[in-house]
Amino acid sequence: MKKTTITLCIICILVSGCADKNYLEKMSIVTGIAYDKGEENLLRGTLSILQFDPASPNISHIITGENDTTKGIRIHADREASHEIVMGQLRVVLYSTALAENGLLSLTDTLARDPNITDLLYLTIAKGEAGKLLQPESTEGAPTPGNYIQRLIEKNVANEQLPESNLHKFNHDLYDIGIDPVLPLLDIEEEKTKVYSVALFQDDRMVTALDPDMIFYLLLLKNPYRKGKLQLSLDAEDFKDYIREESYEENKDTPLDIALQQIRSSSTFHSRKGEPAKQTVRISLKQRLLESTLQLHFQDEQLIKKLEQAIEEEVKEKLEEFMEILKDHETDPIGFGKRYRSAHGKNLLNDEEWRSRIKDLDVTFEVNVELQRYGIID
Amino acid sequence: MKVNVTLSKDVKVNALYIFFLVHTLQVGAGIMTAPRTIADEVSPDAWAALLIAAVYVHFIAWIIIKTLRFYDNADLAGIHADVFGKWIGAMLTLLFTGYIFLILLSVMMNYIEVVQVFIFPSLPTWLVATFILTLAVYGVSGGFRVVTGIAFLLFFGAIWLTFTIAEPIRLMEWNHFTPILQQPWENIFRGAHKSVYSLLGIEVLFFVYPYILNKDKVGRYAHIAIIATISILILVTVASIGYFSQDQLKHTVWPTLSMFKIIHYTFIERFDFVAVALWMAVILPNITLFLWIITENLRRLKNIKPMYSMIATATFLITSTIIIDTRQTITRISEWASLAGLWLVFIYPVFLFLVVSLSFRFRKKRSSS
Numbered sequence: 001m002k003k004t005t006i007t008l009c010i011i012c013i014l015v016s017g018c019a020d021k022n023y024l025e026k027m028s029i030v031t032g033i034a035y036d037k038g039e040e041n042l043l044r045g046t047l048s049i050l051q052f053d054p055a056s057p058n059i060s061h062i063i064t065g066e067n068d069t070t071k072g073i074r075i076h077a078d079r080e081a082s083h084e085i086v087m088g089q090l091r092v093v094l095y096s097t098a099l100a101e102n103g104l105l106s107l108t109d110t111l112a113r114d115p116n117i118t119d120l121l122y123l124t125i126a127k128g129e130a131g132k133l134l135q136p137e138s139t140e141g142a143p144t145p146g147n148y149i150q151r152l153i154e155k156n157v158a159n160e161q162l163p164e165s166n167l168h169k170f171n172h173d174l175y176d177i178g179i180d181p182v183l184p185l186l187d188i189e190e191e192k193t194k195v196y197s198v199a200l201f202q203d204d205r206m207v208t209a210l211d212p213d214m215i216f217y218l219l220l221l222k223n224p225y226r227k228g229k230l231q232l233s234l235d236a237e238d239f240k241d242y243i244r245e246e247s248y249e250e251n252k253d254t255p256l257d258i259a260l261q262q263i264r265s266s267s268t269f270h271s272r273k274g275e276p277a278k279q280t281v282r283i284s285l286k287q288r289l290l291e292s293t294l295q296l297h298f299q300d301e302q303l304i305k306k307l308e309q310a311i312e313e314e315v316k317e318k319l320e321e322f323m324e325i326l327k328d329h330e331t332d333p334i335g336f337g338k339r340y341r342s343a344h345g346k347n348l349l350n351d352e353e354w355r356s357r358i359k360d361l362d363v364t365f366e367v368n369v370e371l372q373r374y375g376i377i378d
Numbered sequence: 379m380k381v382n383v384t385l386s387k388d389v390k391v392n393a394l395y396i397f398f399l400v401h402t403l404q405v406g407a408g409i410m411t412a413p414r415t416i417a418d419e420v421s422p423d424a425w426a427a428l429l430i431a432a433v434y435v436h437f438i439a440w441i442i443i444k445t446l447r448f449y450d451n452a453d454l455a456g457i458h459a460d461v462f463g464k465w466i467g468a469m470l471t472l473l474f475t476g477y478i479f480l481i482l483l484s485v486m487m488n489y490i491e492v493v494q495v496f497i498f499p500s501l502p503t504w505l506v507a508t509f510i511l512t513l514a515v516y517g518v519s520g521g522f523r524v525v526t527g528i529a530f531l532l533f534f535g536a537i538w539l540t541f542t543i544a545e546p547i548r549l550m551e552w553n554h555f556t557p558i559l560q561q562p563w564e565n566i567f568r569g570a571h572k573s574v575y576s577l578l579g580i581e582v583l584f585f586v587y588p589y590i591l592n593k594d595k596v597g598r599y600a601h602i603a604i605i606a607t608i609s610i611l612i613l614v615t616v617a618s619i620g621y622f623s624q625d626q627l628k629h630t631v632w633p634t635l636s637m638f639k640i641i642h643y644t645f646i647e648r649f650d651f652v653a654v655a656l657w658m659a660v661i662l663p664n665i666t667l668f669l670w671i672i673t674e675n676l677r678r679l680k681n682i683k684p685m686y687s688m689i690a691t692a693t694f695l696i697t698s699t700i701i702i703d704t705r706q707t708i709t710r711i712s713e714w715a716s717l718a719g720l721w722l723v724f725i726y727p728v729f730l731f732l733v734v735s736l737s738f739r740f741r742k743k744r745s746s747s
Contacts, residue, residue: 171623172623173623175624175625175629177624177625338553342557
């Protein structure tokens with residue numbers, strides 16, 4: 001018995017050497033893929049690849065392929081690379097605006113289906129041609145452009161400048177009733193890839209690019225802020241009593257620009273049963289002021305009240321402006337429909353019904369602003 | 379055939395181990411898919427369906443123990459022989475054994491499919507089956523105490539996976555659950571019915587009862603095991619419903635495993651691979667215990683040596699895995715096993731209890747008159 005056990009153990013150890021070997025040096029690790037419309041309805045894929053080759057100083061490579069399916073592109077890419085192409089480290093997928101406007105479902109479906117691909121992968125939209133975004137001059141020390149874009153988005157999501165946009169979140173919102181997904185919109189400028197704005201969707205079809213100034217309001221309604229940032233322009237005329245004289249005389253015609261930081265927000269949505277398009281949103285904002293273009297007398301309590309009121313009005317106005325954009329494009333990234341369903345009953349509203357009612361959305365905003373601090377000097 | 383099993387004290391185990399036996403048998407392949415099948419029927423109120431199922435499972439466990447208490451040291455084969463006679467009793471025991479075989483096959487096939495989809499797409503099914511069954515045969519050849527030991531050890535090997543669910547829970551959206559209890563009652567009951575497959579396993583009491591030393595405590599540990607299973611099932615189901623949107627969940631084959639996809643640590647980036655590999659620790663007690671039940675039943679019926687029946691069963695199982703290889707057949711086998719389980723585990727014990735108690739009352743009357 002003892003002999004058999006020992007023999008079995010030895011066999012187990014020896015046999016495990018027969019498993020498939022994967023040498024890191026012999027693999028092309030794909031970190032990012034960009035999809036564009038190719039010629040004649042074909043799909044053009046650009047792969048950002050990492051190759052550990054001790055002999056070569058260049059570890060980042062680019063391969064392009066053209067085919068009708070995403071997996072076909074991989075087969076095409078295999079012809080161009082001597083190394084095994086592996087997708088396990090895929091971090092970011094970019095789609096050109098032209099592709100996104102035709103619907104992304106057929107392209108994202110394969111990502112969700114493949115067990116090798118992580119759910120934490122970022123989906124993004126390129127403002128112009130997606131392939132170019134994977135070929136910037138500088139990657140700020142990231143091994144490949146794919147990793148650079150991942151870090152870029154990760155940081156901006158953590159700093160509450162962009163909505164969460166990983167594969168899981170996109171699929172979640174896509175399949176949920178009464179909410180549309182959003183994805184970050186990237187652009188390349190002076191040979192450097194950067195975040196441009198946010199793309200709004202109708203189901204899986206991109207409908208418009210949001211004005212970059214409006215991202216704050218999108219996020220304000222989507223999630224509570226923990227440490228948000230905002231810059232506002234107020235009318236200097238209203239504050240002329242509080243502005244230090246020498247400062248006012250010098251900048252007579254400029255508006256009063258203020259920068260708010262450490263914004264903490266909360267919002268509650270209210271609606272009545274049977275009226276999904278008529279909703280009230282109560283928003284409360286707590287923040288500190290860190291910069292103003294004009295010298296103000298911050299000791300004055302009246303001024304703080306007035307500032308708070310002015311910010312409230314400005315935020316409300318911008319929110320209404322934001323709602324107009326949503327209504328114009330019949331998209332609901334906030335999930336007004338979803339919130340209505342969850343408040344009054346899941347079977348009250350279906351996807352098509354809600355889509356047809358978005359243009360009638362009538363949302364009243366009640367904003368409450370509290371300025372808590374204004375830096376270390378008065 | 380003797381109704382009561384005579385066993386020496388050194389092959390018996392303490393009643394505490396009933397907890398590990400029942401719990402590890404209940405948590406198996408079912409929990410990988412359970413959130414989806416339950417949510418399909420009754421998405422926002424799945425927890426209510428599971429609570430109803432929990433109450434019923436507790437009731438069945440109580441009935442089973444009540445039935446066993448009529449005898450000193452009998453198992454299912456003994457009870458069948460006692461109340462139904464030699465032939466019908468043997469038929470019924472064989473029916474039960476067939477069901478155990480079916481469920482063993484379905485658990486193993488489901489797990490192998492997951493391994494093939496997630497980790498080794500090119501690994502042939504029969505090879506994985508051979509690996510698993512070699513291990514199981516090795517365990518079962520050690521006798522009941524080794525089987526119990528496997529359940530005990532691997533319980534601790536797998537239970538910590540529950541804590542990793544904290545990450546998906548953090549990303550849950552609570553408005554998937556509101557407004558509560560708006561589903562029609564028939565949907566909730568249908569959801570409870572669907573959770574059956576992941577709650578099967580209390581039938582093990584019928585087979586291990588003779589092997590327990592302190593029988594008065596069997597009930598306590600069986601009920602604790604059911605509470606543990608239900609808690610984990612509710613946790614996983616509620617987390618999946620909150621984490622996935624309703625239609626997304628309908629497209630996800632293994633929601634429990636898909637939730638692991640969002641977990642990553644600095645030292646291990648893709649936790650889902652670890653989870654799938656570790657799921658072996660969840661599956662193995664199932665396989666060994668089921669295999670032990672089959673051999674034990676055959677030993678009781680025809681006095682077949684465990685080693686022979688074990689090897690024969692394992693060979694038969696490996697052959698079956700070669701024939702069955704598509705998703706559809708695996709699903710169909712799971713459905714059959716689920717249906718058989720519903721009848722044999724959740725309805726039949728009530729009938730058996732009535733028959734046994736009637737026969738005992740009848741005998742008492744006859745002996746007193």
